[in-house]
Amino acid sequence: xxxxxxxxxxxxxxxxxxxxxxxxxxxxxxxxxxxxxxxxxxxxxxxxxxxxxxxxxxxxxxxxxxxxxxxxxxxxxxxxxxxxxxxxxxxxxxxxxxxxxxxxxxxxxxxxxxxxxxxxxxxxxxxxxxxxxxxxxx
Numbered sequence: 690x691x692x693x694x695x696x697x698x699x700x701x702x703x704x705x706x707x708x709x710x711x712x713x714x715x716x717x718x719x720x721x722x723x724x725x726x727x728x729x730x731x732x733x734x735x736x737x738x739x740x741x742x743x744x745x746x747x748x749x750x751x752x753x754x755x756x757x758x759x760x761x762x763x764x765x766x767x768x769x770x771x772x773x774x775x776x777x778x779x780x781x782x783x784x785x786x787x788x789x790x791x792x793x794x795x796x797x798x799x800x801x802x803x804x805x806x807x808x809x810x811x812x813x814x815x816x817x818x819x820x821x822x823x824x825x826x827x
Contacts, residue, residue, distance in 0.1 A: 695728075696725075696728055696768060696771055696772040696775060697768070697772065699724050699727075699728050700721045700724040700725055700728070700768055701718075701720070701721060701724070702717070702721060702765065702768055709765075712761070713758060713761045713762055713765060714758055715755075716755040716756045716757055716758060716760070716761050717755070717756045717760075717761040717764050717765075718754060718755060718756075719750055719751050719753075719754050719755065719756065721756075721764060721768075722736070722750075722751075722756070722764060725764070725767060725768055725771065728771070728782065729771055729782065729786050730782070730783065730786055731786060731790075733747065735802075736767065739767065739802045739803065739805050740760065740763045740764060740767060740805055740806075741763065741805075741806045742760060742763075746760075762808075763805055763806065766805045766808070766811040767802075767805055769811070769815065770789065770801060770802070770804075770805065770811060770814050770815065771785060771786070771789070773814075773815055773818045773819075774786075774788055774789050774801065774818060776818075776822075777818050777821060777822055788801065789801040789802045790802050793817070795817045795820070795821075796813060796814065796817060801814045801817075
């Protein structure tokens with residue numbers, strides 16, 4: 690599945706490869722977080738909660754201007770999930786966000802946005818999106 694370019698372009702996150710790995714290792718700029726909030730229409734508090742970032746931690750990161758490696762990885766998972774869901778809904782970000790923030794049967798009635806804290810959960814969401822794109826519902 691090819692992610693929609695606008696999310697990656699608006700955030701400045703490379704979609705793959707060495708540039709992505711380096712940017713995660715260095716830590717994403719908080720501008721990435723700001724762009725994701727703007728792109729998704731979600732509040733920074735909602736995204737922060739989904740990424741398991743305490744409000745005080747988010748405040749510190751916004752002051753320092755950079756996330757840690759682990760936090761950047763979670764931010765990337767959110768961007769990846771948002772991009773894939775937006776592609777599923779043919780470019781309609783508002784439908785994608787609505788889907789991400791509601792319980793989904795194929796995920797055991799969990800909300801996709803609540804499945805960002807581990808790579809296994811995040812991959813389960815991406816796998817479901819791929820199945821839905823191909824009409825495989827089981």
